[in-house]
Amino acid sequence: MSLLSNTGALLGKELRTEFRSRELLMTTVIFILMVIVLFSFTFDPTSAESRRFGAGLLWLAFLFAASLMLQPCFLREQTNDTLSALRLSVSDPFSILLAKLAANTVFLLVTELLMLPVFAILYNVPVVRVFGQLLLVLFLGSLGVSIAGTALSAISAQARMRELLLPVLLLPLLTPVLVASTQVTAGLLDVEPFLQWKGVGFLAVFDVVFLTALWLFGEYLLEE
Amino acid sequence: MTATDPLQIDGAGIRFKNIEKRYGGLFALRHVSLDVAEGECVALAGRNGSGKTTLLRIAAKLVRPSSGEMQFTWQGDQDCATPRTGFVAHATMVYDELTAEENLLLFARLQRLSDPAPMTERLLSEVGLSERRGSLVRTFSRGMRQRVAIARALLQQPQILLLDEPATGLDPEGVAWLAGTLRKLRDAGCTLLMSLHGESPISALATRAVRLDAGSIVADTQQGAEMHGILEFVGG
Amino acid sequence: MKKQAVFAAVVVLLMAAAAYAAFFIAPTDSRQGLIYRIIFLHVPCAETGLVSFFVCFVANVAYVLKRNPQWDWLGVSAAEVGLVFTSACLVTGPIWAKPVWGIYWTWDARLTSTAVLWLLYVAYLMLRTLIEEPDRRALLSALFGIFAFIDVPLVFGSIRWWRTQHPQPVIMGGPDSGLDPLIFKVLFFCWVPMLALMVLLMQSRYQLEAMRGDFEMVRRESEAA
Numbered sequence: 080m081s082l083l084s085n086t087g088a089l090l091g092k093e094l095r096t097e098f099r100s101r102e103l104l105m106t107t108v109i110f111i112l113m114v115i116v117l118f119s120f121t122f123d124p125t126s127a128e129s130r131r132f133g134a135g136l137l138w139l140a141f142l143f144a145a146s147l148m149l150q151p152c153f154l155r156e157q158t159n160d161t162l163s164a165l166r167l168s169v170s171d172p173f174s175i176l177l178a179k180l181a182a183n184t185v186f187l188l189v190t191e192l193l194m195l196p197v198f199a200i201l202y203n204v205p206v207v208r209v210f211g212q213l214l215l216v217l218f219l220g221s222l223g224v225s226i227a228g229t230a231l232s233a234i235s236a237q238a239r240m241r242e243l244l245l246p247v248l249l250l251p252l253l254t255p256v257l258v259a260s261t262q263v264t265a266g267l268l269d270v271e272p273f274l275q276w277k278g279v280g281f282l283a284v285f286d287v288v289f290l291t292a293l294w295l296f297g298e299y300l301l302e303e
Numbered sequence: 304m305t306a307t308d309p310l311q312i313d314g315a316g317i318r319f320k321n322i323e324k325r326y327g328g329l330f331a332l333r334h335v336s337l338d339v340a341e342g343e344c345v346a347l348a349g350r351n352g353s354g355k356t357t358l359l360r361i362a363a364k365l366v367r368p369s370s371g372e373m374q375f376t377w378q379g380d381q382d383c384a385t386p387r388t389g390f391v392a393h394a395t396m397v398y399d400e401l402t403a404e405e406n407l408l409l410f411a412r413l414q415r416l417s418d419p420a421p422m423t424e425r426l427l428s429e430v431g432l433s434e435r436r437g438s439l440v441r442t443f444s445r446g447m448r449q450r451v452a453i454a455r456a457l458l459q460q461p462q463i464l465l466l467d468e469p470a471t472g473l474d475p476e477g478v479a480w481l482a483g484t485l486r487k488l489r490d491a492g493c494t495l496l497m498s499l500h501g502e503s504p505i506s507a508l509a510t511r512a513v514r515l516d517a518g519s520i521v522a523d524t525q526q527g528a529e530m531h532g533i534l535e536f537v538g539g
Numbered sequence: 540m541k542k543q544a545v546f547a548a549v550v551v552l553l554m555a556a557a558a559y560a561a562f563f564i565a566p567t568d569s570r571q572g573l574i575y576r577i578i579f580l581h582v583p584c585a586e587t588g589l590v591s592f593f594v595c596f597v598a599n600v601a602y603v604l605k606r607n608p609q610w611d612w613l614g615v616s617a618a619e620v621g622l623v624f625t626s627a628c629l630v631t632g633p634i635w636a637k638p639v640w641g642i643y644w645t646w647d648a649r650l651t652s653t654a655v656l657w658l659l660y661v662a663y664l665m666l667r668t669l670i671e672e673p674d675r676r677a678l679l680s681a682l683f684g685i686f687a688f689i690d691v692p693l694v695f696g697s698i699r700w701w702r703t704q705h706p707q708p709v710i711m712g713g714p715d716s717g718l719d720p721l722i723f724k725v726l727f728f729c730w731v732p733m734l735a736l737m738v739l740l741m742q743s744r745y746q747l748e749a750m751r752g753d754f755e756m757v758r759r760e761s762e763a764a
Binding site: 081158163166303 | 395
């Protein structure tokens, strides 16, 4: 119970801080927009071509954006040593990680949902008819990115060259998420859309495996 | 009964038993054994890097010692439950991007206090920040931030209060206020363990002083050393 | 020291025996000819690399729980040795692929997963160079090593399920892959010296790391004094 109430209080703080300034969300949205627009120059974005490359491009943009967006996650807590204050206050340090990864999932989903219509229009792929299924994939994929990303941003925040280090650590680790989400999304963007349950299940497995690992080893990440 | 003006607090004691802390093989503390009795006000003196901060962070359970043991004591009982501990660190430990009130409410909720709102209200007025409660901490002066930091540490009505150079950056007025607040806590029975630089109205509160040098205790008023000598010692 | 020299001699003998078996005992493949014999280096390297990474994982978990620097030394030794074997695998793969498939690199499931694996452990070693304080470096890299290793089956699974537009791998493709059973026996025999070599390399690397640890401690002590 105390885990949930602590997580709730901390999640509230994360969301309140971000939605007050919207710095992170704005920057990430603009970054993804930039990637989507620039990518269109690298191939001829006809409807058929976009169906082949669109899903991959979209997820690659999300992944790169996430590896930048997750940077300040723990760095922010260093300014005033607030991480120590949190560790002194909560009974289970896992709640700190849980709140952070929930907040990151929300931030990622918000930016993805803002960018989805732009992607659909620029690349001429219909998304409205598969919106529900797409939302499921976006959620499971973003959750996986956030779980691994939150853990690794706690690591990279304590190293030198952290801005470069986080993508280097995170991107290879997220290969399975990239592969599975791209496959499922490609299926949904097809002329005859279909939901690849195997991929959805795989993403769920990834999320559960990494959440368990974080639960087992998370407290050591926050150690001083 | 209020937080900074309590009638009676059951202070708890701390017992450091042969504490060692190594950072990558380097000693930050070596063979530190120290008994702080309930209700004592102990000043830790020593140069930068002598291990004061490490000792305080071990007492707060933020850092785990490489070897040795730390126990909390209460009326001679060694294995009492972890007492309520407040920690005022060198950094403010509050969020710049939240208001003073939001900060206190957040930490009160995290510590699962039964009545976060009235407690927050009371503390804000006691540290003299009632009027600025809705301003972001970012806009505060150093002295006001330190007041928020102290209010945060007092949220759970600590039995032990740990302070790491609490007077840093405070103007004389702020120091006087802090000394007054700490005096009330000490007189109510709260155990205080604080690291200090030189003599000040705050060091005047100390009932005992201990000097650390290179991670070891080298002088203790309880072993006959002179208080003034320990606090003013600059070292060569 | 002497024991290690004897062990090194045994490893050399075993490798010579394996080379003999690979060149003269294993039958020549009717379709691929002589070049296929590189699998007797390629496959054992891949598998020994995986074994090394498993050792690294065990050392990482042990370090997190016990905080004994010796586990950290073993962790970094295993990761480096694993990278050497994985690199050998990644180099011999294209050498084999060129004459057989006509191209150096195909995005074949096995090759691709091994490449991702290689990247993960390069990241592990890179992380280690970017943290100064030894305890912190040991703890954080151990935690990353744990995350990296549990990612391995997921990487292999995802790539195998979705990225195999190319024909199934020739080796271990199942009982009907049409390979002579003698080839499997030789392959298995070739794995033994590789594992022995792994132990030898890890042992020397561990000794080096232990000396480095001691040296660093002396240096830091003298700096602090």
